[in-house]
Amino acid sequence: MATIHPLNVSKQQVLSVYRGLLREVNKQFTRTNQNLLWKTELTLQFRLAQSLESPEEIQRRFLDAKNTLTHLHAVRTHKHMMATYWPASGLTGQEKIERTAGKVGLALPEIQLNEEEADREASLFMVGQKHYKKDTLVEEFKKQQRQE
Structure with a gap:
């Protein structure tokens, strides 16, 4: 297991990561499919972590939450970039063929x-x-x- 170096985690840092996670979960899960499970679980985990006494465990959980926030943000950014710069990535094979034919002025027969x-x-x-x-x-x- 990797050694965790001492890190003073302030309340403001924890709240900042928590708000960021709530924001990302809301954008990616809650808003898109009306599923409150992720938000509820996130809130529950942060509330349970309030009673932790061990500095090592607090630090480990903080770093996990920070890494999760970074990952969620990167996934959302990647999806946005794929949709913006490579719009064909979400198309089916038939739609790609139709677009390719359309670029040269042809239309596929129905x-x-x-x-x-x-x-x-x-x-x-x-x-x-x-x-x-x-x-x-x-x-x-x-x-x-x-x-x-």
Whole structure:
């Protein structure tokens, strides 16, 4: 285990990290999906830590909280940068193909399938140049496993 050097942790430093963690949790979890679990757990952990007596444990918890705050902030910044400078990172394969075609002035044709054809297409799985029904592919895989 790494040695922790003595560090005087003031009440202002702890409150600053706590407020920062609350801010990041609110931005990343609470606001986006209305889940109060993270905020509640964070508040509970800080309240439980108020009764700690050991300076080493207080310091360890403070450093963990500070590292967590740095990590949460970095993740949020990374997501923002990816969305700003590489907007295609969040697109599906089909959307990427459509955007690429659009850059050179082409539009992909829209294929209209009736319900029966759409169901058939959804049940097929292409491997190499062969089309398999999904269930058939699983059965063939199991046969190969038994033979080996």
